[in-house]
Amino acid sequence: MKILLCISNVPDTTTKIRFKDDNKEFDASGVQWIINPWDELALTRALELKEGSGGKIEKISVALVGDKSTEPTIRKALAIGADDAFRIDSEPKDSYYVANQLKELAKDFDIVMCGIESADYTSSAVGGMLSEMLEWPSVSSVSSLEIEGDEVKIRREIDGGQEVVSAELPFVAIVQKGIALEPRIPAMRGIMMARKKPLNVVEPIQADVLTAYESFELPPPKADVKLVDEENVKELVELLKNEAKAI
Amino acid sequence: MSVLAYTENWDGKFKKLSYELVSYAKAIAENLNTETVVASIGAVEEEELKKLGNYGADKVVAAKDEKLKNLANQPYAKTLAQIAEKENATVLVFAHNFTGKAVAPRVSVKLKAGLAAGVTEPPSSYDPFIIKRKVFTNKAFANVKINSDKKILTLFQNSFEIKETENKASIEEFTPELTDADFRTEVKEVNKVTGKILLTDAEIVVSGGRGMKGPEKWENLEKLAEVLGAATACSRPVSDEGWRPHEEHVGQTGKIVAPNLYIALGISGAIQHLGGVSSSKTIVAINTDKDAPIFESADYGIVGDVHKVLPQLIEAIKEVKAEG
Ligand SMILES: Cc1cc2nc3c(=O)[nH]c(=O)nc-3n(C[C@H](O)[C@H](O)[C@H](O)COP(=O)(O)OP(=O)(O)OC[C@H]3O[C@@H](n4cnc5c(N)ncnc54)[C@H](O)[C@@H]3O)c2cc1C
Numbered sequence: 001m002k003i004l005l006c007i008s009n010v011p012d013t014t015t016k017i018r019f020k021d022d023n024k025e026f027d028a029s030g031v032q033w034i035i036n037p038w039d040e041l042a043l044t045r046a047l048e049l050k051e052g053s054g055g056k057i058e059k060i061s062v063a064l065v066g067d068k069s070t071e072p073t074i075r076k077a078l079a080i081g082a083d084d085a086f087r088i089d090s091e092p093k094d095s096y097y098v099a100n101q102l103k104e105l106a107k108d109f110d111i112v113m114c115g116i117e118s119a120d121y122t123s124s125a126v127g128g129m130l131s132e133m134l135e136w137p138s139v140s141s142v143s144s145l146e147i148e149g150d151e152v153k154i155r156r157e158i159d160g161g162q163e164v165v166s167a168e169l170p171f172v173a174i175v176q177k178g179i180a181l182e183p184r185i186p187a188m189r190g191i192m193m194a195r196k197k198p199l200n201v202v203e204p205i206q207a208d209v210l211t212a213y214e215s216f217e218l219p220p221p222k223a224d225v226k227l228v229d230e231e232n233v234k235e236l237v238e239l240l241k242n243e244a245k246a247i
Numbered sequence: 248m249s250v251l252a253y254t255e256n257w258d259g260k261f262k263k264l265s266y267e268l269v270s271y272a273k274a275i276a277e278n279l280n281t282e283t284v285v286a287s288i289g290a291v292e293e294e295e296l297k298k299l300g301n302y303g304a305d306k307v308v309a310a311k312d313e314k315l316k317n318l319a320n321q322p323y324a325k326t327l328a329q330i331a332e333k334e335n336a337t338v339l340v341f342a343h344n345f346t347g348k349a350v351a352p353r354v355s356v357k358l359k360a361g362l363a364a365g366v367t368e369p370p371s372s373y374d375p376f377i378i379k380r381k382v383f384t385n386k387a388f389a390n391v392k393i394n395s396d397k398k399i400l401t402l403f404q405n406s407f408e409i410k411e412t413e414n415k416a417s418i419e420e421f422t423p424e425l426t427d428a429d430f431r432t433e434v435k436e437v438n439k440v441t442g443k444i445l446l447t448d449a450e451i452v453v454s455g456g457r458g459m460k461g462p463e464k465w466e467n468l469e470k471l472a473e474v475l476g477a478a479t480a481c482s483r484p485v486s487d488e489g490w491r492p493h494e495e496h497v498g499q500t501g502k503i504v505a506p507n508l509y510i511a512l513g514i515s516g517a518i519q520h521l522g523g524v525s526s527s528k529t530i531v532a533i534n535t536d537k538d539a540p541i542f543e544s545a546d547y548g549i550v551g552d553v554h555k556v557l558p559q560l561i562e563a564i565k566e567v568k569a570e571g
């Protein structure tokens with residue numbers, strides 16, 4: 001059995017978002033790039049599954065659609081423990097385009113894992129689109145995944161509760177909080193080994209792009225907070241009632 | 248032509264969120280001079296379906312197939328794509344919740360319709376089709392142009408005002424064409440949260456952070472939630488340490504909420520926390536540290552010890568509520 005992790009390269013979660021060129025482009029100066037947190041947790045879970053599978057899971061691969069500047073992120077995934085990596089050498093133009101790029105590669109795997117959203121485009125789209133292009137089932141908002149024999153047992157979050165779902169292989173798991181507790185940190189040995197693991201560069205295929213970013217905006221600046229004295233809690237409640245009309 | 252909204256149901260009932268979606272679809276349909284069609288999947292009574300008309304549905308198309316009782320991404324997407332084709336829908340609207348995120352991207356591929364996820368308002372332009380959506384985990388907005396003929400939008404909750412209209416809705420049953428191959432996942436067990444106000448539905452959310460100091464100190468927070476009719480939430484370290492259940496964790500890696508009122512008690516306001524709550528209409532913070540970042544995002548605040556402030560706050564709210 002083989003598992004593919006789709007990983008995206010995103011600004012560190014503490015990044016202060018700024019734009020340049022008249023708000024036409026993301027200002028990447030000084031930005032630290034990381035593996036999208038969900039994808040890192042998914043990778044961690046995939047490795048746990050492999051280690052507990054007694055050899056049944058032969059290989060964990062990662063795939064990323066991005067230019068050469070994303071390679072440190074891919075190397076990190078290899079250092080954490082992925083066996084090999086594929087970089088599809090293209091700008092990730094939109095989710096439809098990215099899913100199309102991942103499709104050919106994904107066909108060779110039994111389970112494909114994606115995160116529920118990327119910290120940059122935040123579309124929650126690539127996993128779902130990929131599964132439809134492959135005509136595979138998808139299970140989304142997955143918060144736990146176990147393999148028991150030939151059966152995959154999944155817990156998924158729904159609006160207002162949880163479900164236990166079983167899925168046939170092959171399928172796409174779109175994961176979120178809970179899938180693994182903490183992301184695995186690369187050990188020194190992992191970092192050394194990562195240099196020797198294969199990082200295959202794949203040419204992009206011709207695919208359509210359905211959307212385009214025209215411009216960006218930051219939320220309007222917030223008015224200063226109105227502070228109420230701690231001895232005067234009643235005033236706060238009156239403001240909430242009469243001014244904010246919130247209670 | 249038509250604008251199609253998909254409204255899911257919870258045990259046969261719709262929610263405010265459903266009506267929000269219909270009102271939103273209606274606003275777009277009016278601009279395009281076309282019909283508003285609403286799709287429903289699962290067992291929903293006629294009377295409940297009819298309610299969608301109060302918010303602008305001209306037609307409700309209901310797929311009641313027993314096999315579609317539980318959400319399964321593949322057959323749901325197929326059903327909705329079939330309805331969209333039958334109704335010649337050019338714009339499709341979903342909720343930006345677990346269900347919408349599960350199904351909309353699949354429908355997008357089926358119809359080759361460009362997707363704009365997490366929108367908060369109607370398009371700013373129809374030709375070209377440009378719409379504002381949240382990006383960078385809700386820290387910024389992008390104006391996205393959709394180039395395909397068909398478009399799919401997922402609407403961020405609590406961002407569009409519900410509007411009632413005269414009810415003109417007709418109701419129609421629909422039988423989707425599905426095969427066994429569409430059902431390759433199986434729901435074994437459903438655990439619904441009952442009896443509590445769901446975090447994502449709540450108009451008011453009362454949330455506690457590490458500054459609450461320990462799991463045994465939540466009593467007053469819960470009391471406050473009770474007098475306000477609010478749901479309870481928490482920061483990530485609080486759920487990580489097991490002080491509170493994981494369902495309560497809000498923020499970038501937890502639930503995203505956008506209530507009318509968010510009350511942050513002993514929460515510092517880390518950027519990842521704010522990612523999940525900053526769309527709240529009013530934010531109140533109580534924190535001992537006047538320099539805590541939460542005060543930069545709050546509308547109202549008290550610099551003080553949450554355990555001293557809480558009992559007074561509860562009393563003051565009770566008084567105001569008693570006055571009516
Ligand atoms: C990838 C990533 C994702 C993350 N995702 C999330 C997320 O989704 N949600 C989230 O919440 N966090 C998230 N975090 C964690 C986040 O960075 C912060 O660590 C966390 O939000 C802090 O929680 P807190 O405010 O409860 O605790 P603290 O930062 O410890 O703050 C406690 C606050 O309580 C105040 N205080 C202390 N005593 C009192 C008192 N008696 N009365 C009143 N106030 C008092 C203090 O002044 C302080 O401001 C994430 C971090 C990373 C790296």
Ligand SMILES: Nc1ncnc2c1ncn2[C@@H]1O[C@H](COP(=O)(O)O)[C@@H](O)[C@H]1O
Pocket residue numbers: 005006007008009036038039063064065066092095098113114115116117118119121122123124125126127
């Ligand atoms: N450029 C990319 N390369 C590989 N996988 C990606 C890329 N962008 C997004 N993904 C995957 O799709 C998930 C959801 O991303 P998005 O649809 O952008 O919110 C991510 O968590 C990744 O698993």
